[in-house]
Amino acid sequence: MLRVPVHKLQPGMILARPVPLPDDPRRFLLQRDREIPLDVVPRLKQLGIMDVWVRHRELEFLEYLVDPELGERQREVYSHVRRNFEQMIRNSSVELDVVHFEESIGSLFEFLKSGSTGDVLLQKLDAFDNYLISHSANVCYLALLVGMKLDRYLIEERRFKSAKDAKDLHILGLGCLLHDIGKMHVPPAILNKPGKLDDVEMAEMRRHTNHGYEMVRSAIPAAAASIVLNHHQRWDGSGYPGRIDHHTGTEGAPPAGRKIPVFARIATIADVYDAATSRRCYSEAKHPVRALAEMRNWSRGQFDPDVEAAFYRTVPPFPVGQVVTLSNGVDAVVVDFNPDYAVRPKVQSIRTARGQRIANPSLEEIDLSFCDDIEIVSVDGEDVRPYVAALEELEFAALA
Ligand SMILES: [Fe+2]
Ligand SMILES: [Fe+2]
Known part of the structure; x- marks a missing residue:
């Protein structure tokens, strides 16, 4: 089987992996082993699905590299987030469903640790119809993969924890899943604006880190909440938000380097990559090779070098099956x-x-x-x- 861009689908092609339904990703829009009806192509594009797995008689060995269980675990995370976020948007008194988030992150993490998929495959969840939710699930997945490569570094960087707790990535997963939750408070006109944001709109957008932090701080562990607050801070000090002076209440310079918690540094690079490779209201999804090259050229100095090195060893510029x-x-x-x-x-x-x-x-x-x-x-x-x-x-x- 191989990955075929949806605009290149031809009559007679047989689907090798099912395509999940956006509103209930545990069910499927298209079943595997059936011919792909070409009239579904516009719908796939609308959902941000760039390519699908198609049967190819001589390339069936790739089937063993693409574990269907990974997709199941990712969709479980997506479903839990979706259900809870939608309830929260409808009714602001609904609380975070942390128990379910932890459960689904736990089973995704256990699966990734079991290593059956190995290093060769990176399968992001498709965009479905809700960017905030698929992005949250993808950042969680990518951050777990990168975090797993950083065992020793995490023990060094989180010295105040026992070695076992320092490299426990459940907290990383939880913080990443909720990192952009503050965007629920950003007006949709700004969130979905196709063009560039003006200064006022940008200031409003930037507030999502503080909004999010306020929403989660009493519900989740402090190390997870700090990911929500700090994921736009940069290694070279160029990010936001700045540090709040508790005496005067004013915002100072943002922290840099090791002053930013290591989990937030991991979330940062996963966040930038997923945004670049997803379809947005203002840009098309970029191929991984382009996203990685642009990140290296344009973001020099912005990422923790150790985290960056692990990231480039995790994310292939040319995914298997391409x-x-x-x-x-x-x-x-x-x-x-x-x-x-x-x-x-x-x-x-x-x-x-x-x-x-x-x-x-x-x-x-x-x-x-x-x-x-x-x-x-x-x-x-x-x-x-x-x-x-x-x-x-x-x-x-x-x-x-
Ligand atoms: Fe963000
Ligand atoms: Fe994000």
């Missing part, structure tokens, strides 16, 4: 992720430069990390060479 075009004109599918050389994964050729289908892709496997003369040049028709070059340059700089 179809890419190589510099020799061949179309190939990505079959592995090499964290040491992320822009040069292992691929299998599926179409020749002349567009002929290759009968046995497994015989045409290329490890791009060993082939300096071939590289990935485009994904879904978009020229990705500048992003590959940017990531490669930084990878080499890190090794030097």
